[in-house]
Amino acid sequence: MTEECERLLTMRDRVDEVRDRIPRPIEEVYAWHWPTSRQQRELFNVTRDFFEAYYSALSSVSGVIARFVPAFGVNFSDNGPLLKWARAEISELTHDRSTELERARVFRALLAHPQQFPAYDWLTATRDGYEYIHVVLIGPKGRGKNPYPPGTSSEPFAGHGDWHFEAPDEVSVSNCLMSLALSVLARVWVAIAHRSHFHRQQTVEYGLRRLNPAYLDLGAHARGVQSVRDLEDLPPASELPAFR
Template sequence: MVQISRIVNERTVDGWQLEMARLKFNRFEEVAIQNTLEACRHLLKRRDVLDAIRDEIPPSVNPKWSAGPTDKQQTELYRQTVSYFDTYYSTLSQLSGLVARFSGVFGKNFSDNGPFLKWVTDRFELPQPLQEELEKSRLFRAILAHPQQFPPYDWATTAFDSYPNVHIVLWGPLGRGAKPVPEGARTDHPLAVRFPDWQFDAPDEVSATNVLLTLGALVFSDILSARASASSFASNLTVEQARTRIMSADSPMSPADRHTRSLFEIAEAGPASVTKEWK
């Protein structure tokens, strides 16, 4: 799990929307940007639903642990975990579609998210832990969405010292083919006695969201740099300058800012649609 120091929120996406609104795009590009921004906002909401369920689980005497979820809470946690990773995958697909739509910037088009992740992490030279987080989330969702491709699995709620949040773990018997253990799963889980023969913990949704939206910020930065340089409405921007605008250090991203609402939601305003030169 990637160490979490800052948490993305609605204001993070607001910044991308405002920067994109300074530029001119054709109709297809505008829709691709809009859909990607909406997907990112939806992912943030699905992330927070999972933690809201955890907040309802009573604590135990040991402050590090909960007393354990009820059957109803277990079922809801599983359902919302499935919903989160479906949204994660669709958001990843929207980013891939955004790259395809801006062929003049990226020159790439992918029909599958696996090759897209490989290309985009290489392009932006993401550190290995971030690459692993992205791929693990994709693989976890693949088991949920395509059970016919994997050994049968069961699920449970669990928590342990290195992953103390109550979360879903998938587990099941070894398969009979060339790959008896699903890709991304493990056989040395701390609770393997309870969950034989392979195990796959649901990736932490806060970390997964952070990493995926970091990737989104890098994609938007390249679009911003390329189109600002070609626009008569904006000053030229290097990639580094564009990234500073998209990934502003002033954006509120502390744990206390996690539930900060969108500026557009607060003001009940429509989508940003301004065109002006940067100062």
């Protein structure tokens, strides 16, 4: 799981690298000039690669659960049921985080399985409230009982298409996935501790403190995931969490 999560963070950073090559007006921080067709294509390709990395990392979390079936009592062959289970069983996985993970899963499905959904086109855009240039899928209304792909907004985007689906923010998705992974690993920690006669009984909360100290921000809206090695201004030792 570590390798897949590291790859996810690498792809997260590559999205920003491509985005940063699109010049910005000097007087505005969150604004971009019109990207060239090549820049748009680069952003679309790296966005697609990011969501493939996300799905692979999510599958690796499922693999950990499968490895420790006695601890969880479940096993999954698909990531949709995994997220549904996590939403119900992992209390620290907030509604916002679980919703973001599901949106990312569905967005990736539209990219990876076009035969299952109405045809789509795409564009790049920014909007009020989210100034980072990003990919937006658009398409015509389909036929049958479900004319709109799941997770999409049944409204045109700036006059384009009958529905649209904005790519979930890559940093938010990464942080939410890391939050889920930490929660799963904390439960593995507890399960292993309970087997040993040499360790006192541990709690999930204790495992989370050990794996994710309070001064590391894994919030859904943080623009980065830091490690201890990356922190330039560590708080004084007296302010660090006490691990007992």
